[in-house]
Amino acid sequence: xxxxxxxxLVFQWLGMAPKAHFTQALHFFIYDSVKVLFLxxxxxxxxSLVRTWLPPExxxxxLGHKRTLVGNVLAALFGIITPFCSCSAVPLFIGLxxxxxxxxxxxxxxxxxxxxxxxxxxxxxxxxxxxxxxLYIGSGLVIAITAGYIIGxxxxxxxxxxxxxxxxxxxxxxxxxxxxxxxxxxxxxxxDILKKVWPYVLIGIGVGGVIHGFVPQAxxxxxxxxxxxxxxxxxxxxxxxxxxxxxxxxxVVKALLDKGLALGTALAFMMxxxxxxxxxxxxxxxxxxxxLLAVFFGTLTIGIIIVGYIFNWLI
Numbered sequence: 001x002x003x004x005x006x007x008x009l010v011f012q013w014l015g016m017a018p019k020a021h022f023t024q025a026l027h028f029f030i031y032d033s034v035k036v037l038f039l040x041x042x043x044x045x046x047x048s049l050v051r052t053w054l055p056p057e058x059x060x061x062x063l064g065h066k067r068t069l070v071g072n073v074l075a076a077l078f079g080i081i082t083p084f085c086s087c088s089a090v091p092l093f094i095g096l097x098x099x100x101x102x103x104x105x106x107x108x109x110x111x112x113x114x115x116x117x118x119x120x121x122x123x124x125x126x127x128x129x130x131x132x133x134x135l136y137i138g139s140g141l142v143i144a145i146t147a148g149y150i151i152g153x154x155x156x157x158x159x160x161x162x163x164x165x166x167x168x169x170x171x172x173x174x175x176x177x178x179x180x181x182x183x184x185x186x187x188x189x190x191x192d193i194l195k196k197v198w199p200y201v202l203i204g205i206g207v208g209g210v211i212h213g214f215v216p217q218a219x220x221x222x223x224x225x226x227x228x229x230x231x232x233x234x235x236x237x238x239x240x241x242x243x244x245x246x247x248x249x250x251x252v253v254k255a256l257l258d259k260g261l262a263l264g265t266a267l268a269f270m271m272x273x274x275x276x277x278x279x280x281x282x283x284x285x286x287x288x289x290x291x292l293l294a295v296f297f298g299t300l301t302i303g304i305i306i307v308g309y310i311f312n313w314l315i
Contacts, residue, residue: 048186079112104152112144115275159292208255232308239272268308
């Protein structure tokens with residue numbers, strides 16, 4: 001229904017030529033802006049409501065009793081529904097370690113939480129459909145679980161800064177909320193997130209619209225398609241120094257895919273930007289010694305590249 005309205009608005013009411021570059025860019029921008037913001041509002045509210053039953057203290061208690069692979073799986077799953085950004089990396093890391101969560105399990109959580117977030121999930125679902133969204137979740141979980149498991153097996157606790165094990169994070173008292181209060185919290189959280197991300201959504205969709213309307217159809221297919229063996233690692237290396245959130249990245253990725261960029265290459269690029277960014281590396285250096293920081297980001301980067309190649313091969 002929304003697509004029909006946008007078609008009528010752009011092609012009939014505004015009288016724009018369907019094949020013109022600017023027309024295609026404008027149609028892309030209008031159609032995706034409203035659809036994505038609506039989906040974000042609904043899904044963020046629902047996920048925020050679920051989160052009220054999983055406060056940080058409860059998460060630390062659950063993960064603190066898990067070991068090896070089971071802990072990595074649970075930590076990665078918790079990461080999907082737990083809010084986390086680069087600015088909270090240090091206190092979150094200290095809190096998990098102080099609560100007795102194994103180092104490898106902690107890293108599974110730290111990888112999963114920023115990489116697989118509700119904004120990316122909603123936007124991927126709305127723009128590409130549920131199959132691509134599930135592929136994104138599945139690949140992110142595999143990376144988080146595998147990287148955390150490997151780091152745990154290497155027993156690299158000696159490369160965590162000494163003060164981390166001496167820090168004490170107080171346990172917050174658990175409160176029993178009524179459903180009405182949970183719903184109010186979810187509504188307020190949803191509005192707060194929308195206020196923060198809507199400029200990135202519109203900027204990302206705007207950039208995607210320009211790519212969609214003006215980049216030649218065969219350009220990316222020729223230089224960054226499946227036939228280029230180095231396209232995936234190059235995309236990851238380009239993405240790591242960048243800093244953006246999923247709200248700004250997904251529309252750009254959609255436009256790149258429309259122009260012929262291979263799916264695995266596009267997903268690898270997005271994951272490197274939102275899950276292995278340079279700013280996060282700088283922040284985590286406060287609690288990790290250089291050796292462990294190198295192992296963490298090296299393992300994460302290799303995992304993202306492998307996933308990119310697998311998706312390019314399968315799809």
